[in-house]
Amino acid sequence: MILFNDFVSEYHALKSEIDGAIAGVLARGWFILGEEVAQFERELADFLGVRFCVGVASGTDALTLSLMALEIGLGDEVIAPSMTAFPTITGIINAGATPVVVDVQPEDGLIDPQAIRAQITEKTKAIIPVHLYGQACDMAAIRQIADEYGLKIVEDCAQACGADYLGEKVGNFGECGAFSFYPTKNLGAYGDAGAITTNDENLYQRLRALRNYGQTTRYYHVAPGLNSRLDELQAAILRVKLKHLGDWNQQRAALAEIYHANLTNVIPLAHRQGEHIYHLYVVRTSEREHLQAYLQAHQIQTLIHYPVPAHQQPAFRGRRGSDLGNSKKMAAEILSLPIHPWLELHQVEEIVDRINTFR
Numbered sequence: 001m002i003l004f005n006d007f008v009s010e011y012h013a014l015k016s017e018i019d020g021a022i023a024g025v026l027a028r029g030w031f032i033l034g035e036e037v038a039q040f041e042r043e044l045a046d047f048l049g050v051r052f053c054v055g056v057a058s059g060t061d062a063l064t065l066s067l068m069a070l071e072i073g074l075g076d077e078v079i080a081p082s083m084t085a086f087p088t089i090t091g092i093i094n095a096g097a098t099p100v101v102v103d104v105q106p107e108d109g110l111i112d113p114q115a116i117r118a119q120i121t122e123k124t125k126a127i128i129p130v131h132l133y134g135q136a137c138d139m140a141a142i143r144q145i146a147d148e149y150g151l152k153i154v155e156d157c158a159q160a161c162g163a164d165y166l167g168e169k170v171g172n173f174g175e176c177g178a179f180s181f182y183p184t185k186n187l188g189a190y191g192d193a194g195a196i197t198t199n200d201e202n203l204y205q206r207l208r209a210l211r212n213y214g215q216t217t218r219y220y221h222v223a224p225g226l227n228s229r230l231d232e233l234q235a236a237i238l239r240v241k242l243k244h245l246g247d248w249n250q251q252r253a254a255l256a257e258i259y260h261a262n263l264t265n266v267i268p269l270a271h272r273q274g275e276h277i278y279h280l281y282v283v284r285t286s287e288r289e290h291l292q293a294y295l296q297a298h299q300i301q302t303l304i305h306y307p308v309p310a311h312q313q314p315a316f317r318g319r320r321g322s323d324l325g326n327s328k329k330m331a332a333e334i335l336s337l338p339i340h341p342w343l344e345l346h347q348v349e350e351i352v353d354r355i356n357t358f359r
């Protein structure tokens, strides 16, 4: 079976480092907001070239806390793409704000800047561009719109840890960048975890309090906040894995090149070489259901990201989104092929072969 993800191979490759990191935390007996979290925040900030980083409990919370720190909530509208992981929307709703979803570009699935412009109202306070599948949105166009209307930007970087945009890493282009370390992400914890980046020191201080029930010094609370902390065990594991992330992202890019150069029969989404980190390798085909079943029959796992756009989810009922033809069409045609650092060259060649001989 060619697996979509392979956490067991990963653990075996890193076993001594991971076991040592976990044993170190247990031996020190300090589990919440300690040395490991502080070091990980520093190391991730350095990797991303950003001033500040705050470890939190998940990517969803990273979005919610970013909006809370920006004082965006009840009565405020936040614009996001409809083709995204639903937690992008959950993050907005948990902050008390109103999500407004807009369409994506058909060639790459990224939020369409012109569609953002069309949905801005008096109530709009922020834009959440999602760097979908590991590729940055058109941040120059989005920043221009944000500045024109006085809006904040919270980047959803959950799928794009290490992705570049014009020579800088994502997480640097908004007031905040929200990261997820859900196990399947390019940098994945062995459980739930997330982080927020910012280049603004005031926001950084607010975020540190908000993730820890609004506490500034022990037992003094400036706001209710959330309990959303990255724990020491996950931070220790993430520190081990962060050292490999650059290499892993390059290995994914090399596999993507093989797909890109050799696939016929399906249409790969547009990708900008050198910037994309290929969290997912997504192709389009009008024969999606048949192709997926055929690959499954040949022991090749594939997934669909995502079969139902946000605006068509039952959880979104009664909310505002419009003109979402590209998202709907994409949802019906996309298929994600295996791509991860433990996938071997001959396996990628086998996948290409199967797809090219499918009819």
Ligand SMILES: *Cc1c(COP(=O)(O)O)cnc(C)c1O
Residues within 6 Å of the ligand: 057, 058, 059, 060, 061, 084, 085, 087, 088, 130, 156, 158, 159, 179, 180, 181, 182, 192, 193, 194
């Ligand atoms: C994974 C993901 C999230 C949510 O992250 P969690 O850590 O699972 O809460 C949010 N947005 C996008 C685009 C994601 O892929």
